[in-house]
Amino acid sequence: MESTDPYFEALLVYLKESRGFDFTGYKRSSLTRRVNRRMGQVGIGDYQEYHDYLQVHPGEFTALFNTILINLTGFFRDAEAWEYLRHEVLETLVANKPADSVIRVWTAGCASGEEAYTLAMALAEILGPEAFRDRVKIYATDVDEEQLNEARQATYTERDVKAVPPELVKRYFEASAQRYTFRQDLRRSVIFGRNDLVQDAPISRIDLLTCRNTLMYFNTETQARILGRFHFALADGGVLFLGKAEMLLSHGSLFTPIDLKRRVFRRVPRLTSTPGAIFVEPPQPSTTPGTGLDRLRNEAFAASPPAQLVLTSDGLVALPNRQMEKLFGLTSRDVGRPFRDLDLSYRPVELRSYIEQAQVERRTLRVTDVEYQRGGDTTNLEVQISPLSDGDGSLLGVNLVFHDVTAARKLQEDLEHANQQLESAYEELQSTVEELETTNEELHSTVEELETTNEELQSTNEELETMNEELQSTNDELQSINDQLRINTAKLDEANGFLEAVLTSLRAGVAVVDQDLRIRVWNRRAEDLWGLRSGEVVGQHFLNLDIGLPFEKLRVPLRAALGPGGEVGEATVDAVNRRGRPVIVRVACTPLAPLDGAVSGGVIIAMETDESAVARKAVDDDLSPDGAR
Structure with missing residues (x-):
């Protein structure tokens, strides 16, 4: 057992209890590396603190699981191994199976589904699409629901299908908008579901089981437990296909290599005795009374050596035998009770x-491998659960048989002890073998670590490539926006220059005001007329300016221009210009209406009348040296 921080182990227990993900069997070196990586991304350096963070932020579970479960896969990954599997394993499997039998395949740790669809294409090439639909069932499982949902869509990018030969892409994918979708008629034969290899029961009667680059993430003890379940799942002669970093050197009793280089193994049969039938239907001669035969059957069942219990189809206790009463204490009083109680x-x-x-x-x-503690003694049991059906196929109930295999287990232990004594005679040779095995295990562990690191680096590279593509796209969009802004700015500067030239060319003083009579535009002629520069008046209230205009006479035309009707108002008033001389000014107030028609302000145009110019000239002549004589 690898030694780790107790707070880290407490974190793993919390993940198992709160979300059902059991990572306690994973290798601690790679597991701690990935958890630390995620903690660094959220700025946390302590396992206890991260435990608290998960409790407060439930959304963090998804990001953490995506970091731990790399889910790196691809079509025809390790093409040479897939080529061998098709020609040497799948073609032989199809040839040996009866023409009307179902071919059952399980791909464990399927991630986003590429491996399952690779198997579908390989089998469809051998059987043909029609026979494939009728005969093949591919069960694809994973613990990551998000990845399973993606796999069920069966839709991939152009980069995802790059490893698929072009002729297979044409036959098995439908292209649409640079996306490739697996054929719907063949997709129905691929069944996706959640399965935790550490906790959940395996799928049974499997002809081919693929579990590539998944076992290497678990420690040795968990690997052994998972391989035991794989052995149970495979049918006699079933084939196990692993990743290139997984070798099964220590599990020769379960699997024997077909091709070690390509990691293809065959299930080793397990020799177990087959218990006899419990209920036998003997021929019924007409001379035998029915009641006597019933008593005979009941007595035979009651005296059966293994403990047996019959349940009805709705789960009620129907019939325990004597050995059942002796072993578990069930009596006739329990008949009719729900078994679940x-x-x-x-x-x-x-x-x-x-x-x-x-x-x-x-x-x-x-x-x-069921152990039952009774009176301080341990009894080893093997439980057989058999459905009981009527002649028409309807379910009558279930029969449970508890086989006591304690003696067999004891014999096995004695045999193991004898083997240990025999091995002690070869102590020196065994020592050398153990040293070589230890070295081999260390090399194997190093290979697995390197493979894991390679998986992580490849995943990171793909993420960086995706980010670079997104950044390049964003830069192109920003460049296009900047170019458009420069064009718009140039047009705005041109329009502002043209407007400035028009306002400067006018002989009249022009002031543009908003609905609140705050000045927005003040032209050059207005500066000459009243002596205030544009920078001094823009933003000021027009009626608050001290410019020599009698504003009380301008309120009526201003109100007419700024009112809902937007009427033009005029007035001729006596005023004082910037030199303090009296002038006669004609003032016109027009509404400022944009395209939508609503009045948003007004334009005030002030121009000296001809009478004002004549009067000012006369005053200037009187004040000149010649006129003062």
């Missing part, structure tokens, strides 16, 4: 799920 339903092993599975699938299930 009995301690036996969950102790020494959880039986309710297996019973339900046997009823649904209508096949016999076995539960092995």
